[in-house]
Amino acid sequence: MINQEFRKMIEGKSVIREQSEYATARGREIGYENVFDFSLGNPSVPCPPEYTQAVVDLHLREDPMVLHGYSPSQSLPSTRAAVAESLNRRFGMDYRMEHIFMTSGATGAIAHALRCVTCPGEQVLTFAPYFGEYGPYVAGTGAELKVVPADTESFQINFDAFEKAMNPKVAAVLLNTPNNPSGVVYSTDTIRRLARVLTEKQREYGHDIFLVSDEPYREIVFEGTDAPFVSAFYDNSLCCYSFSKSLSLPGERIGYVAVNPRCTDADLMAVIFSQISRKTGHNCPSSSVQLAVERVLDKTSDLSVYERNRDLIYDELVKLGFRVVRPGGTFYIFPQALEEDDVAFCEKAKKYDLIFVPGSAFGCPGYFRMAYCIGTEKVLRSFPVLERFVREEYGAGR
Amino acid sequence: MINQEFRKMIEGKSVIREQSEYATARGREIGYENVFDFSLGNPSVPCPPEYTQAVVDLHLREDPMVLHGYSPSQSLPSTRAAVAESLNRRFGMDYRMEHIFMTSGATGAIAHALRCVTCPGEQVLTFAPYFGEYGPYVAGTGAELKVVPADTESFQINFDAFEKAMNPKVAAVLLNTPNNPSGVVYSTDTIRRLARVLTEKQREYGHDIFLVSDEPYREIVFEGTDAPFVSAFYDNSLCCYSFSKSLSLPGERIGYVAVNPRCTDADLMAVIFSQISRKTGHNCPSSSVQLAVERVLDKTSDLSVYERNRDLIYDELVKLGFRVVRPGGTFYIFPQALEEDDVAFCEKAKKYDLIFVPGSAFGCPGYFRMAYCIGTEKVLRSFPVLERFVREEYGAGR
Numbered sequence: 001m002i003n004q005e006f007r008k009m010i011e012g013k014s015v016i017r018e019q020s021e022y023a024t025a026r027g028r029e030i031g032y033e034n035v036f037d038f039s040l041g042n043p044s045v046p047c048p049p050e051y052t053q054a055v056v057d058l059h060l061r062e063d064p065m066v067l068h069g070y071s072p073s074q075s076l077p078s079t080r081a082a083v084a085e086s087l088n089r090r091f092g093m094d095y096r097m098e099h100i101f102m103t104s105g106a107t108g109a110i111a112h113a114l115r116c117v118t119c120p121g122e123q124v125l126t127f128a129p130y131f132g133e134y135g136p137y138v139a140g141t142g143a144e145l146k147v148v149p150a151d152t153e154s155f156q157i158n159f160d161a162f163e164k165a166m167n168p169k170v171a172a173v174l175l176n177t178p179n180n181p182s183g184v185v186y187s188t189d190t191i192r193r194l195a196r197v198l199t200e201k202q203r204e205y206g207h208d209i210f211l212v213s214d215e216p217y218r219e220i221v222f223e224g225t226d227a228p229f230v231s232a233f234y235d236n237s238l239c240c241y242s243f244s245k246s247l248s249l250p251g252e253r254i255g256y257v258a259v260n261p262r263c264t265d266a267d268l269m270a271v272i273f274s275q276i277s278r279k280t281g282h283n284c285p286s287s288s289v290q291l292a293v294e295r296v297l298d299k300t301s302d303l304s305v306y307e308r309n310r311d312l313i314y315d316e317l318v319k320l321g322f323r324v325v326r327p328g329g330t331f332y333i334f335p336q337a338l339e340e341d342d343v344a345f346c347e348k349a350k351k352y353d354l355i356f357v358p359g360s361a362f363g364c365p366g367y368f369r370m371a372y373c374i375g376t377e378k379v380l381r382s383f384p385v386l387e388r389f390v391r392e393e394y395g396a397g398r
Numbered sequence: 399m400i401n402q403e404f405r406k407m408i409e410g411k412s413v414i415r416e417q418s419e420y421a422t423a424r425g426r427e428i429g430y431e432n433v434f435d436f437s438l439g440n441p442s443v444p445c446p447p448e449y450t451q452a453v454v455d456l457h458l459r460e461d462p463m464v465l466h467g468y469s470p471s472q473s474l475p476s477t478r479a480a481v482a483e484s485l486n487r488r489f490g491m492d493y494r495m496e497h498i499f500m501t502s503g504a505t506g507a508i509a510h511a512l513r514c515v516t517c518p519g520e521q522v523l524t525f526a527p528y529f530g531e532y533g534p535y536v537a538g539t540g541a542e543l544k545v546v547p548a549d550t551e552s553f554q555i556n557f558d559a560f561e562k563a564m565n566p567k568v569a570a571v572l573l574n575t576p577n578n579p580s581g582v583v584y585s586t587d588t589i590r591r592l593a594r595v596l597t598e599k600q601r602e603y604g605h606d607i608f609l610v611s612d613e614p615y616r617e618i619v620f621e622g623t624d625a626p627f628v629s630a631f632y633d634n635s636l637c638c639y640s641f642s643k644s645l646s647l648p649g650e651r652i653g654y655v656a657v658n659p660r661c662t663d664a665d666l667m668a669v670i671f672s673q674i675s676r677k678t679g680h681n682c683p684s685s686s687v688q689l690a691v692e693r694v695l696d697k698t699s700d701l702s703v704y705e706r707n708r709d710l711i712y713d714e715l716v717k718l719g720f721r722v723v724r725p726g727g728t729f730y731i732f733p734q735a736l737e738e739d740d741v742a743f744c745e746k747a748k749k750y751d752l753i754f755v756p757g758s759a760f761g762c763p764g765y766f767r768m769a770y771c772i773g774t775e776k777v778l779r780s781f782p783v784l785e786r787f788v789r790e791e792y793g794a795g796r
Binding site: 002006065109116279 | 400444462509510520538646648649
């Protein structure tokens with residue numbers, strides 16, 4: 001019969017998607033240019049021309065039998081080798097081809113990584129605020145997601161809460177840096193301390209604890225931000241990456257898992273990943289997309305608009321009296337709402353055609369997310385509206 | 399800890415892959431042109447030039463933000479609508495956009511379809527001979543795969559065995575026509591009779607039984623073969639398709655599920671599929687690949703080589719005394735081995751650099767599969783070797 005578990009998921013709709021759909025519908029009424037849609041984390045700049053050129057070249061010059069042939073179950077060797085080389089050069093790592101497994105974006109990467117390093121009944125810890133889709137990702141593995149409350153002062157890790165949450169059932173810690181929704185990048189101090197706690201706990205519990213690091217925003221880090229490469233600090237680490245944001249290719253579904261060569265069973269992981277694919281029905285990303293990103297691994301889209309928008313929005317929010325941590329990367333900012341009820345706050349904002357996402361969708365009520373991957377012109381046009389919203393709804397003089 | 403279930407799967411290696419790897423290794427010793435490699439079902443003809451042109455045009459002319467943007471969770475509306483229109487026109491169906499869900503090949507299609515229409519603990523029936531990967535596909539859903547023994551006379555359905563296997567726990571029947579490995583296409587009589595049994599059993603058990611039809615070889619049907627469109631005969635039917643074989647794009651991972659508009663909850667299925675994606679980590683196939691196949695839905699590669707090879711090989715096998723059913727499609731043929739032990743038979747063939755796959759890998763011991771998606775020149779060169787193998791190993795005069 002029709003699976004009721006999946007059927008019920010329909011009701012638990014994504015809040016982000018609901019806000020985005022509202023913005024689109026509202027746009028049809030008043031013109032989308034008049035809706036200040038800060039709901040969706042969709043890149044607002046095109047892919048680099050080198051990517052387009054790579055795709056065209058491959059299709060005009062490569063043997064179609066090679067270009068469109070089956071990938072080996074562990075993905076294309078040339079792409080895996082190129083990713084390893086790029087990571088080694090940029091981050092002083094020593095990955096080999098065997099440690100890289102190409103996936104359908106970061107979602108596929110996390111799905112494979114978590115299935116590999118957890119067993120049903122074990123726990124996966126993550127840190128608030130966190131991307132809401134971690135819920136179904138972890139549920140799909142049979143493990144249980146536990147959320148460590150946020151450190152709302154800095155949006156680094158709340159270590160007191162983390163140490164309290166640790167227990168022998170924890171098989172993996174899932175973190176996201178640069179962080180969606182806070183925009184904060186975990187510092188070298190944070191990652192060092194995290195590694196120390198995990199190392200201690202591994203010893204105490206007598207089993208591995210894997211660090212699954214979700215890094216789709218790794219290339220969107222602003223000047224002056226301390227942005228360590230997480231896997232350099234902890235052996236049992238799996239780095240999950242996506243080209244969706246750095247190359248503006250979200251629809252192409254291309255990313256990878258990089259397994260730390262010093263991880264337990266490091267050389268076996270990609271082989272296990274390929275077995276996982278057989279059960280989830282995912283057999284590698286598109287071969288031509290693998291080959292195309294292989295040619296532009298060190299390129300990015302022109303990401304400067306995000307830093308410009310960050311500067312403008314942060315200053316404006318501070319001016320208007322918001323309590324807000326300055327993002328070091330991504331295209332998100334996560335201010336405290338002007339009332340305790342973040343959902344009510346975002347509802348009121350809608351009256352002004354300002355579309356935000358309530359922090360409770362990220363396990364952090366009382367805050368709200370603005371996704372500023374939109375044109376700077378629109379950002380600037382939103383400021384008088386934001387000012388009016390704050391004044392009319394929450395009183396002047398703030 | 400590292401998931402032992404997936405780890406153990408490594409040992410249960412695919413027999414097809416083992417034979418193929420042997421052929422590749424042997425090719426390195428004696429030159430691959432001297433290995434008569436009938437192991438892998440990999441298309442041997444290039445994609446049609448119209449596909450290449452579509453990809454190049456899209457990349458040179460389309461807005462990259464649209465081309466590479468996120469697909470909605472149910473996949474791209476224009477592609478879904480075009481697939482529905484093509485199926486309606488060609489097979490007299492009445493699909494609407496809502497009934498089409500683009501997937502990562504037939505594997506993704508089956509993974510989604512089965513997860514939707516079964517619950518853990520229920521049964522999925524399939525008919526021998528069957529594609530061995532159905533094992534992990536079904537295991538991944540939590541349901542149990544039950545195999546109905548083959549009708550080795552015709553390789554149509556063994557209805558006596560089927561009716562015996564039916565029971566109230568059966569939630570879905572998974573069939574594959576044109577069939578891998580037999581090459582046989584289920585006839586209109588077969589599909590009608592199957593539909594009649596399923597309809598009766600639905601009434602008897604008081605619940606839906608879904609027919610999941612795996613049809614990646616639908617376009618590879620030879621002249622004079624009766625090849626009905628399965629879903630036209632049974633309401634609770636889900637058609638799983640892949641462009642891997644018809645457009646020679648196996649590496650691009652592109653296919654779909656088409657939900658019969660008269661199916662229970664027909665309009666809800668694709669919505670449920672999109673929820674399933676959240677848990678398996680598969681979020682639509684590549685957007686640019688969706689858009690490219692949308693432009694060439696009614697094209698195929700030049701598939702004539704497969705029919706030419708079928709004619710030659712069938713005649714040769716008959717001449718050599720093999721008992722074999724003449725394939726109506728695909729690029730497989732499935733003769734009876736010359737001894738009871740099909741594995742031993744295939745091992746002996748290796749001494750002659752003839753690489754076959756034992757029928758036991760398809761739930762049908764005593765037979766062997768030849769994949770004739772290779773050049774006709776090589777097919778012809780294999781005949782004297784085949785003849786020598788038969789004579790030397792199994793005696794003259796056969």
